[in-house]
Each structure stands twice: as C-alpha cells, then as structure tokens.
Amino acid sequence: MLREAQRRRLIGLEMAEALTRWGVHVTVVEMMPHILPGLFDEEVAAYLTRYIHSQGVDIMVGSRVTEIVGNDEGNVTKVMTSNTEIPSDIVLIAIGVRPNTKLAREAGLEIGKTGGIAVNEYLQTSDPDIYAGGDCVENVHLITGEKVFVPLGSTANKHGRIIANNIMGYKEKFKGVLGTGVVKVFGYNVGKTGLTEFQAREAGFDVVTTLCPATDNAHYYPTHKAVLLKLIADRKTKKVLGLQAAGLGETVKRVDVVATALMFGATVEDLPALDLGYAPPYSTAVDISAHAANVLRNKIDGVAKALTPMEVKRKIDGGDDFIWLDVRTTAEFKKERIEDPRIKLIPLGMLRQRLNELPRDKEIITFCKLSLRGYEAQTILDGEGYQDVKFMDGGLDAWPYGVADDAAASKPLLGESTISQKAA
C-alpha cells in the first residue's frame, strides 16, 4: 500500500501512447510482474497489456533495467535489462514520484513513514499553525485506515479548499482517499478505485472477487464496446473493497459510481439496488457494476463457485488433472479456443444429454466466452449432484494466457518471454 503511487506509472503509459502516435517504436520495461501494479491485479493488467501490444507497443514485464548504454557523442544506444538488451534512441524514465519534503523537513515538521508530510484531518502539520496539502502530504486510505502516498490533482484541490476553510475558522476535515485513479491509454479507458485484490489480501480481508467481461451499454445499441471489470469485496462483511476496469467502452463512470459507494461503506447488496441512469446509449438494464456485484453475492452465498484465470493457470502449471469444460457452441470453439489436453467441448444446450461423458469423481472447471454459460453449466452440474464443479471467472474474454484461433497459432499474453518477442 505504501508504495502505491510509486507503482502507478500512469504517465509512462501515456507517453508510450504519445510516442507511438508519432511513429516511434516503444518498448515498455516494467520491473514488476505486470504493468500498472498499483492500479491493477494480474488479470486486468493482462487484458490491458493485450490491447497495448496490439497498438504496436512492446511490453517486457518482470524485467529490471540494469544499465543505460551511451556512445561517445553522449547519445543513448541501448538499454540493458535483467534478461535482454534493447537498442534505443530515447530512454524515458517513468518510475513514479516522491514528495519533495525538503522545506518541511528543514522547518522541523514531521514526515510520515510514506515519505509525505504528516498532517492531521484538518491538514495541520506537526506545527498546528502550518497547514500542508497537495502532492507533498500523505493521506489516510478510507478502507484500510492506513497512511498512503497518492498524489493527485483532484486531492490537492480538495486540500486547498479545506485548508482555506480552516484558516478562516470553518473547521473542515479531510477524511481521506480511496486510491482512485483513471487514465486513457490509446483508446482504452482505464481505472481503479479502492483496493486491488493484492492490496486487499495484504490488508487482511477475506477477499472475494469477480471478473466480468461485458459491453458498456446495450448490445443492440451501435456504440456498445467491450470492457472488463474486476470487483472485489470482503466475504465476511460483504463490503465492497474495490473496482478495476479497462476497455474501449465506458469504464470511468463505473469507477466513479463504486468510488462514491465506497465512501459510504457500501456492500455488494447496495450496488445492485442503486437507481442508476438507464437508457441503451449509456448502460445495460442491469448496469455492469450491478451485474458484477450480483456475481459476488452469488459467490458469497455459495451459489456461484469459481476459480480465477490465475488460479486455473496455477493448477495447470502444477500439473493438476481436471476436466476443463468449454460449453460454447462448436462454431465458437472452431473460431477461438484454449489448446490444452484437459479441454472438453460440450455446448451448454447438450449438457444434460451428455452427462455420461463427465465422470463424477473428477474436478470440472467450466467456462464459455464470458462465463455466463459457464456459470449455468456449474449450476446444472451441481443440480445433477456433481460435487466438484467450478466455473472459470470471466471466461475466454478474460483468459490472458493465450488462445488459438483460425488465423494464428497460440497467442500467449503474459510472461516476458512471449510478450517481448518483438523486442528481444
């Protein structure tokens, strides 16, 4: 949590876009296992990575820059990383920000453990006659109660008004932040509020998550576009903990809705009850944020049982034996599919007739394109008395580890070895 700001790297990706639009070939070198680690968990980062990659940018994750090499004229020639070298004409370093607290330190003011100036809820420093706000102070995270350093223009503006009010005797408190962040990356609208799954687990929550690939408005309305949401809640209290979203479609509105709900401690039961604006150009009749919350409710109630793509991948990497049940149509399967010996295709409409093909003593993981039919398959098999059935969260649309299709061989998406092929 403490290093959230340093891990954001929003401007790095904005620059990658700007340079690409100018015709510059860009390689992003990220030390962490995936891009935007302060904003996203692995699956949403992978979804975004796939898109950025399609725009001509190479992304090398889990890769540490060890040296920037120049020539005798003082120009950069290449970047050495922990596992390769990249010929380069320009190197742009976007490694996050640290607050400039020199003045405050020299004045003897207390500096917090995040590195930002320590302030109380009235934004007074350790000297009550000196107020501080903006990108140099630390804030309270409203979900964890911890101090965080998340410098943002929106927060700085809030600070300004509150400090002015307090100087004038109005006594106003700044309650804190949710770590909300949004950014436009090529055409993708990208955002997060609250905690990521990683952050929520670090903070000790009993985490339940869902991945929802969806369209941002009615599927019959011509402007609808794809998005991926990841909603996170606490199983015990049912409180919403955070949302991540990315896609060509409208995601920022959903981030703002969940950010607003988080300020009031909303549960997964509150989100579907919201009376949000519905018309086909703007949303689906059940808004996708409500849909995601309903999936979490079903999971908490034990009706929906799921594994995340990452959990399925770990089982595969560990050599687990299970039936990986694709319940899409044969036509969909031919067009695009996961290539793995565990895969078995039984279209949902045939499932009840073909139960004899599914042993009852084996783990079954169902999926489809979005895992709506995957979930239905799970409930059908549950109803038939199968004991160990789960669906794969987010279906093929959220599966980041490569699919085979008519046009090409397998297209893996995560892992430096494959993503960075063009660069290496």
Added chain:
Amino acid sequence: MLREAQRRRLIGLEMAEALTRWGVHVTVVEMMPHILPGLFDEEVAAYLTRYIHSQGVDIMVGSRVTEIVGNDEGNVTKVMTSNTEIPSDIVLIAIGVRPNTKLAREAGLEIGKTGGIAVNEYLQTSDPDIYAGGDCVENVHLITGEKVFVPLGSTANKHGRIIANNIMGYKEKFKGVLGTGVVKVFGYNVGKTGLTEFQAREAGFDVVTTLCPATDNAHYYPTHKAVLLKLIADRKTKKVLGLQAAGLGETVKRVDVVATALMFGATVEDLPALDLGYAPPYSTAVDISAHAANVLRNKIDGVAKALTPMEVKRKIDGGDDFIWLDVRTTAEFKKERIEDPRIKLIPLGMLRQRLNELPRDKEIITFCKLSLRGYEAQTILDGEGYQDVKFMDGGLDAWPYGVADDAAASKPLLGESTISQKAA
C-alpha cells in the same frame, strides 16, 4: 410527483430526433410550460430546448392539442392547438404511459393511488402469494417516501431478481427508486436523479439550488464539451435532493454519481469529498458535481447570494428597478449581451475603481458568462459594504430568455410565441 412518469415524454423526443434525421420536419407540441417537465425544471429545459431548436425541431410549449384534423382519404392534414394550427402529414402521440393493471384488478389485488399495482417491500401484492414487479407496479420514492409510478427497464430487472430471491426464500427487500432518468437527444446527454426543484418544493423541502454551466473535462483537453448542471439540496439538513444535467458533454456519469450518493443520504459536504477518478480526458480536477455542491455550500453558508434566471425574469416582468451588472470584458459584451435598460457593464478587473458608479441604496444583480466572476463581484461588493447584492446563477450561459449578439437580433428561447415562429 405522482404524475412523474406521465410527464417524462422521453420517447417523444427520441422520435423527434429519429424523424429529423430522416429529413422530416418535426414540431413538438407540449401542454406543459416546458419540455420534459418530469425530468427538468424550467432553466435546464430551456437549455435543452435551445439546442433541440438549433437542430431544426420546432417546440411549442404551453400548447394544448385540441383537434387532429384529417381529410376524406383518412389522412391527417393538420393539428389544432390551443393557439395555432400546424399542417401535418404524421402525428405521433407521446403522452406518457399508464400501467396495464387489468389482470391484477380482476384478480382482486389492491391498486395503488398512482395507478400501479400496490406491492410491499418484498414485492408482494395484497395477496402475499402473488408477487408483482416491472412497469405495472408502483414504487417508493427514496427521498420523499411517497409512492410513485416510474416504470423503467432497470427497475423491472431489479424487481425480477428480488422476486425470484423471495420465492426461493432469500427474503430480499426492494427499497425504492430515485426517479433517475437519462436520455440521448440528438447529441445531448440528458439526465436527472432525485427531485427537481419543483418536486422538492412540492414535497416541502427548504430548497437551495445552483445552475452550473461548465465543461465536462479539462478545458485544455481537446474533447471537452459544454454541460449545464442543476443541483438541488435541502437548506436545513444540507442533504442533496437531486441533479439535472444536459449538454454535449458527459452528464450521465454525474447523474450516476449523485444517484449513488442519494442512496446513502449524502449531503452537499459529501459530494466534494468523493474520491472520483480524475484525469484530463474524463473530468476537471474539481469534478463539476463537486463544484456544484461547493456552490450550494457557499449559498447555505450565506457567502454566495444568488437569484436564478427565473427569479431575475420575474423581477423584470414585475417592473423591478435594479442594476443588472455585467462584469465580463468589453469584448465579451460586444459579442453577446442581454439588452435591457437595467444592464450596466463594469469588467470585474475595474470594479473596485468604479464603485462610484454603483449607488449603495439600489439592488445589484451581477453576472458574467458562467457567474464565477459574477460571484466574485458579489463578494467584492459585499466586502465594500454594499447591502443588496446577488449574482445571477449560471450567468449568460444559463440565461434562457434571449441574448443579442453581433450576428442577429434578440433570440428569445422560452415562450411559445417566439419558439414556435417557424411553425406558426
């Protein structure tokens, strides 16, 4: 309140757009004093009317259809209204909806006074073994506690899940609605949540409002577009009561944020504290919903003193004597201005030097383009000891009663006599 649904007429305007795009000349005849009376108060309706009018649609408000006249071949030839006649080839009647409760009535179920089927919070009808949901039932309005009839697909979908849960023994309540509604009209994004000022006054609240013309995202970002927000709160409790929004820019996100806040009983102090997503493509550093709430806080605190355009218009119609102080630049004034003998131009930067031109015993109403400078002028004059100074809410951008500019004579926007000139 009870007739909100009947007063919405969303689909009528959607059809006006669709027909106009097909090259059909459309005249909208509205019995009420302005369009969308269930969604909007007069000023926001006027702002939208001005735009629809610019798209080639004639709008006649305060005009009752008295007869639809046909010829011997059974074709429509003209529409007679309370004050004119309109030659017509097609007449489309969009006068709202009434629930079809025949089946329920015949079954002896209780019908509410709104005309919808009466249900309790579990969506049980007066026969507890019969549930009802969707467009035929009435709902509770979450702000007034009154029964309302607001049929919407989003609400119907919520009902469906709750009824299914209750049939299966989950015991889930439907809390109610906020009357949220959004619609796309030509390029304008149009929406409302909670109560309009008219509805809030009817419900007995001590209403405070603000009109905020603004851009939907950062003014230096190329995609920014204009919007008008009207935010309404209760002066005593500081609770937000409703938002109306219209414009080419992003408004629906703000409607959803305020709808979410309303579900939790948010105050005008809560809105500016929200940690909404900020990046230049999506918002201003202080989001416009927070800005509107800050204006209301200033009004409630007595720092900002304002009259709405409607209140100013009523003073003019009543022959009141006051100084109508335009504090824009001379260049702005030349380009576009209100023509009225009360108007006096003193650019804000000159105000302190030219106080001698402003008598202290006369009412002064200040304004500029948005009334940001208008508000500053009010605070400057307050500081100088002037006793009766207010600014005009929303400035020239929200003034719907006609402005003069270099290109044309006065262009009034409200009142059938002028709006319907082309049609008459």
